[in-house]
Amino acid sequence: MATTRRTLLAMVTALIGVLTYLVITPVLPARAATVKIMPLGDSITGSPGCWRALLWNKLAQGGYTGLDFVGTLPPQGCSVSYDGDNEGHGGALVTNVADQNQLPGWLSATKPDVVLMHFGTNDVWSSRPTDTILAAYGKLVDQMRASNPNMKIAVAQIIPMNPSTCAECGQRAVALNAAIPGWASSKTTAQSPIVVVDQWTGFSTATDTYDGVHPNSTGDQKMADKWYPALTRLLGTTPPTQTPTPTPTVTPTVTPPPGTGCSATYKITNSWQGGFGAEVAVKNTGTAGITGWTVKWTFANGQTISQLWNGALTQSGSAVTVKNLGYNGNLGAGASTTFGFNGTWTTTNTTPTLTCTAP
Secondary structure, eight states, X not given: OHHHHHHHXXXXXXHHHHHHHHHHSXXXXXXXXXXXXXXXXXXXXXXXXXXXXXXXHHHHHXXXXXXXXXXXXXXXXXXXXXXXXXXXXXXXXXXXXXXXXXXXXXXXXXXXXXXXXXXXXXXXXXXXXXXXXXXXXXXXXXXXXXXXXXXXXXXXXXXXXXXXXXXXXXXHHHHHHHHHHHHHHHHOOXXXXXXXXXXXXXXXXXXXXXSSSSBOHHHHHHHXXXXXXXXXXXXXXXXXXXXXXXXXXXXXXXXXXTTOOEEEEEEEEEEETTEEEEEEEEEEOSSSOBSOOEEEEEOSSOOEEEEEESSEEEEETXXXXXXXXXXXXOBOTTOEEEXXXXXXOSSOOOOOOOEEEOO
């Protein structure tokens, strides 16, 4: 009996100790988690996709912290400091990304909480039906939710397009954009909302693009301004009240010395029956800035380029020459930029050997 009383007394004493600890020990507030945001799309998002840089800095100036832009692709220029990780694959079709199940690997590698998706321009260019594009959207959303059941998604009505090689593209883009709100309404959930972002209204292919498809500096600003309220709505947070200090923009004038040079690296990004997408990274390998570059190569298997962005193309037979445009020729020492293209091939698609020269 004495042993039993001693045992009970020990148990009561231990319980009192636990309760005392719980009462007097404060509960520490949970640390705010970093929100990972994936910009997803094609070259309008990724090459160089300078609307991302403008959006990042707009968020910072608005007081938003704890954000992380994510993607398996690195920053691609834009001449400002920003978090440039992205999933903007030049030449990509959203229908191919869906059919080939490419997105799950990207999601697994980066674990985003929010996706900003501007995708479908190349599908429109390739005459993919609107219903087929929307089905691809749906599959990607399902894959996003499989990765994160609470995924928040912003889907853009794509910017207008008027390429010189596709007179019908403008109207096809109109048809796609008209169908996106209804699709989003049927697909959105309280746990994983979809917000439609109107990137079409107020955007002009004449003044806001450099080739009828890809945004120039004014187009980038318009896109960033449209993404910002949609993203802050999805974040659901209120930034601290503050008066941001503008960061002055300094554009240095650099005179390259003789002997500067550059390199060019060729990568096939997508491939389908009779067609492919590729990207070329141009890097200043010198010790001082350059003011322009020229990349040349010769296709060995009769490949032809059907569309190219971020460069000026000349193709004569199998010989290809690409020169910089006005906005991506100035590269500091060690800096790089990219251009991309879609092409055609038949039975073989050998990677060519490139040369790069800089003045």
